[in-house]
Amino acid sequence: MISFSSTQPTPAAQPPTASASASSAAGTSRLSHHHVNKLSSLSLPQLHQYSGRYRHGLRVRAIDAAQPYDCEAHLMNRFTQSTKLKIAIIGFGNFGQFLAKAFIRQGHTVYAHSRSNYLSVAQSMGAAFFSDLHDLCEQHPDVILICTSIISTESVLKSLPLQRLRRNTLFVDVLSVKEFPKNIFLQVRIGNEDSRLSRVENFLDIFKKEGCRMVEMTCAEHDKYAAGTQFITHTMGRILEKLQLDSTPINTKGYETLLDLVDNTASDSFDLYYGLFMYNKNAMEQLERLDLAFEALKKELFGHLHEILRKQLFGKAEEQGLRGPLLAKLPKNGAPFLPPGTPLENVGDGSN
Known part of the structure; x- marks a missing residue:
């Protein structure tokens, strides 16, 4: 298609000038094939006379042509889109929201579902919230994250x-135990196509x-380590x-650490x-x-009692080889140790 646009009046002795341009100016006049054929058969004076019917002279402004195809950019765009996932998060509590922010930050699409209504929270971070699981599954997410x-x-x-899910939907959990969900997933797992492997790699790349x-590690190894650490x-x-x-007022750093542990748990x-x-x-x-560790610690602690206190408490019984009466309580703070031979009933009342 040839496009014509109005320009400044052309001098009488100068024919219209043809030029290639990427855009056409406002007021472009389009001629039919009949007019184009007629123009091609006119001489320059006749062409100038013919163009005088118009207010301004005519000049070729643009010729449609195939634009260069940026194959590299197209392939890069296709690769980028192929690595982006549609991730459905089931359970949109604190941890689910934390993960959703990371997914969205990397350009993935996030769908969320929870028993509580987190619609406003999801919208604020760019996720879609579904109160109905049927509606969520109809979005055909690539990953279901429990x-x-x-x-x-x-x-x-x-x-x-x-x-309502596709057969190759990938199920992932972030639970603190692994043997238990593994047995459940084996019952409800959908499909086992090889394409799942590349999808797993794309999902793990998010965390990397x-x-x-x-x-x-195996699920059994994970649970063993988790019991010795998290539990x-x-x-x-x-x-x-x-x-x-x-x-x-005199908290030590160690005590502050214990208080933080209490708050976190x-x-x-x-x-x-x-x-x-x-x-x-x-x-x-x-x-x-x-x-067992607590009992061993108590035995070690009591085993290091001062020898004088040990004799005060158990000396007579040890000398006679008999088991003496047990004390109801230890001496009060600040009370002096009693000399050997003091009646046991006087121990702990602070008197000599």
């Missing part, structure tokens, strides 16, 4: 409308880009919580701690080891 509590995982998986160190940490934090520790729901115990077979072993 961020629920351990004890509710099985019921959540059974509530998913699996028939965030600076996470990826450690490959013990939560157990000690909840034991200290029962002591109702308070901040003091107490802020988590008891369901998390119960799930760590209930669904990790190594947790009971850690509790038994904790009991």
Whole structure:
């Protein structure tokens, strides 16, 4: 197609000038094939006379032509789009929201679902929130990420409308135990295509880009390590919580660390701690080891009692080889140690 645009009046002795341009000016007049053929058969004076019918002279402004195809940019765009995932987060609590921000920051599409209404929270970060699981699954996410509590995982998986998902949908969990969800996923897993491998790599790359160190291990190995680290940490934090520790004017750094531990563990729901115990077979072993360690510590502590105090408490019984009566209580703070032979009933009342 040839496009004509109005220009400044052309001098009578100068014919119209043809030039290639990428754009046409406003007021462009388009001629039919009949006019174009007629123009091509006119001489220059006749062409100038013919163009006098118009207010301004005519000049060729643009000729349509195939534009160069940027193959490299197109391939790069296709590669970028192929690595972007549609990730559905089931359980949009604090941790689910934390992960969603990282996914969106890297350009992935995030769908969210939770029992509570987090619509405004999801919209503020650029995610789509679905209160109905059927609506979410109809979006055909590439990844289903389970961020629920351990004890509710099985019921959540059974509530998913699996028939609305694609056969190669990838299921991922971020639970603190692995043997338990592995057995569940083997029952509901959809498809086993090779394309899942590349999708797994794309998903793991998200965490690598965030600076996470990826450690490959079996589910059994993970649960063994988790019982000796995470479960013990939560157990000690909840034991200290029962002591109702308070901040003091002379807090040491170690004591501040204990207070922080109490705050961190107490802020988590008891369901998390119960799930760590209930669904990790190594947790009971850690509790038994904790009991043994506490008893061993008490024996070591009592074994280092001062020799004088030992003689005051048990001296006569040891001399006679008999078991003497046990004391009801130790001497009060500041009370002097009593000399050997003092009646036992006077011990602990602060009198000589």
